Amino acid sequence: MSDEARILLADDHALVRRGVRLILDASPGLRVVAEASDGAEAVALTRASDIDLVIMDVAMPRMTGLQAAREITSHDAHPYILMLSMFDNEQYFFEALKAGASGYVLKSVVDHDLVTACRAAVRGESFLYPGVESALVRSYLERIARGEAIPTSVLTAREDEVVKLIAEGHSSKEIARALVISVKTVERHRANVLEKLGMRDRTELTRYAIRAGLVEP
Amino acid sequence: MGAITHLQLIADVFMDRPFAMYDCGDVKQSMNLPLYSKVCLINGAVFALGITVLVVSPATVSQQVTPRELAVLTCGLALIVVTNALLLHGVLAPLSRLIQRMDRFNIGAPGERLPERGDRVAASVAKSFNAVLTRLELERAEGNARALAAQENERRRIAQELHDEVGQSLTVVLLSTKRALDMRPDDIENELTLVRDSARASLDEVRRIVRGLRPGVLEELGLVTALGAIAQEFDMKSPVNVRHQLTARLPTLTANTELVIFRVAQEALTNASRHATAKTVDMRLLADPESVTLSITDDGRGMSTEGNGEGIRGMRERALAVGGELRIVPGTGGGTEVSLRIPVASQQ
Numbered sequence A: 001m002s003d004e005a006r007i008l009l010a011d012d013h014a015l016v017r018r019g020v021r022l023i024l025d026a027s028p029g030l031r032v033v034a035e036a037s038d039g040a041e042a043v044a045l046t047r048a049s050d051i052d053l054v055i056m057d058v059a060m061p062r063m064t065g066l067q068a069a070r071e072i073t074s075h076d077a078h079p080y081i082l083m084l085s086m087f088d089n090e091q092y093f094f095e096a097l098k099a100g101a102s103g104y105v106l107k108s109v110v111d112h113d114l115v116t117a118c119r120a121a122v123r124g125e126s127f128l129y130p131g132v133e134s135a136l137v138r139s140y141l142e143r144i145a146r147g148e149a150i151p152t153s154v155l156t157a158r159e160d161e162v163v164k165l166i167a168e169g170h171s172s173k174e175i176a177r178a179l180v181i182s183v184k185t186v187e188r189h190r191a192n193v194l195e196k197l198g199m200r201d202r203t204e205l206t207r208y209a210i211r212a213g214l215v216e217p
Numbered sequence B: 001m002g003a004i005t006h007l008q009l010i011a012d013v014f015m016d017r018p019f020a021m022y023d024c025g026d027v028k029q030s031m032n033l034p035l036y037s038k039v040c041l042i043n044g045a046v047f048a049l050g051i052t053v054l055v056v057s058p059a060t061v062s063q064q065v066t067p068r069e070l071a072v073l074t075c076g077l078a079l080i081v082v083t084n085a086l087l088l089h090g091v092l093a094p095l096s097r098l099i100q101r102m103d104r105f106n107i108g109a110p111g112e113r114l115p116e117r118g119d120r121v122a123a124s125v126a127k128s129f130n131a132v133l134t135r136l137e138l139e140r141a142e143g144n145a146r147a148l149a150a151q152e153n154e155r156r157r158i159a160q161e162l163h164d165e166v167g168q169s170l171t172v173v174l175l176s177t178k179r180a181l182d183m184r185p186d187d188i189e190n191e192l193t194l195v196r197d198s199a200r201a202s203l204d205e206v207r208r209i210v211r212g213l214r215p216g217v218l219e220e221l222g223l224v225t226a227l228g229a230i231a232q233e234f235d236m237k238s239p240v241n242v243r244h245q246l247t248a249r250l251p252t253l254t255a256n257t258e259l260v261i262f263r264v265a266q267e268a269l270t271n272a273s274r275h276a277t278a279k280t281v282d283m284r285l286l287a288d289p290e291s292v293t294l295s296i297t298d299d300g301r302g303m304s305t306e307g308n309g310e311g312i313r314g315m316r317e318r319a320l321a322v323g324g325e326l327r328i329v330p331g332t333g334g335g336t337e338v339s340l341r342i343p344v345a346s347q348q
């Protein structure tokens, strides 16, 4: 199976690695081919073997996940990177994006988000965790309110409603209940909205975050 | 002892001049004799005067003392005692005034000192008192700095342990329950869902605690990002509007100083959102070649009295520990302004 994504797993906790590995290996199209227990080892392994995706803990000894990500993406033709973290600060998320990562998965929803995030990453898309998405949309709305940003494309009335609810921090399930539509439809609106706001693609997102002052360049 | 000084002494005694008025004038300087000599001189002068009067005057004392002579003697003695007492009082008054000042002295106010001028004895006592104060303040600042460092280390250790041990174990629980649920175990699915949900809730809780204990953003992403992060956090989780304006051009600060700035910002924001009933809070971080200044200004109801809670005390102690200065003043448009200024010179 040559179209399987080859994954390197880096986390200093062997049990976490084992848990993640079992889940990924059980998912079609994803296969863990190497493991590292710190940032430096992850960098070395990425160079030595053919890896499509690196999943890395943000906090690791010897070299943190962020440092390792910077190191890995400083080379051409580098693999995609997904950060795994306990912390939901937007600052970590944007720092991860700046370091070249495609996504950021919170450990408290790792069981739920990990496989989705891996699939998004190997497709070349970014993965936003729910909290950061609402923060982004909120800052976008604030910019519009201050007259700084002009909406790049007009949203439909439904999408407008969804945007407001996302900005207030509601989950897809809550939004679905509030608007009496299915969760699937909410997800579709959400994807469209992010696409229209230019937040689907990682470079766009980083550029936006820097413009909005969410990270320093 | 010349006639002038003598007269001056007497005049001083009667006019009860405060010792601070003895300035460095040439004539007055000459009476800055040691206390011991002054007392001896005064006593000697008074006795000499008494004896001179006795010798010069025609008065005699009979073998059998008459009541008149007794009366004269008693008056003379009383006169000598009173003169002596008045003169000595003049010499000792500066000292007792100094003692009163010391009693009233507010040890808590840093930088306050007794004046070291005037009467030589009083000045030298004041000088030693001030030296002791300086030493005390220094030691107190060092003690505070040590206590704060110990506290921060302990917090960091607990946070690390929680993150590395409890956090990771809970992550493993989450991952394993997912695996178990994926196997579709119909009869225990509810239990597993419960396990999963409470593991998730505990993980969120651990994250919250770790974040409160250890300013991870500060250590990993730097002061400016960390201040921005807490401003944003308060903006979101409290009804007040938090704006921030942070300079990116900071001089190099020690890790300790960064931590102090961060903790002061945290406490000032907490106070502004908890006590001020403010609409807007402004956080600013400015730097000039001499110093770095953090200011947090709210437009709330202002502080009625200089509060002496743990929070404000802690801010002051932290500021002192890195050679900075904390000021809490009424804001220009009502409300309160807390500012922390740290000289760059203290960063070497």
Ligand SMILES: Nc1ncnc2c1ncn2[C@@H]1O[C@H](COP(=O)(O)OP(=O)(O)OP(=O)(O)O)[C@@H](O)[C@H]1O
Pocket: B271, B272, B275, B276, B298, B300, B301, B302, B303, B304, B306, B307, B308, B309, B310, B311, B312, B313, B336
């Ligand atoms: N920004 C402010 N506006 C109005 N009042 C304030 C402000 N900051 C502090 N105060 C007053 O000063 C008092 C002391 O504040 P301090 O931070 O020392 O203690 P605290 O906030 O009550 O308790 P803690 O120990 O949890 O900080 C407060 O109780 C409050 O009445």
Ligand SMILES: [Mg+2]
Pocket: B267, B270, B271, B309, B311, B312
């Ligand atoms: Mg307080």
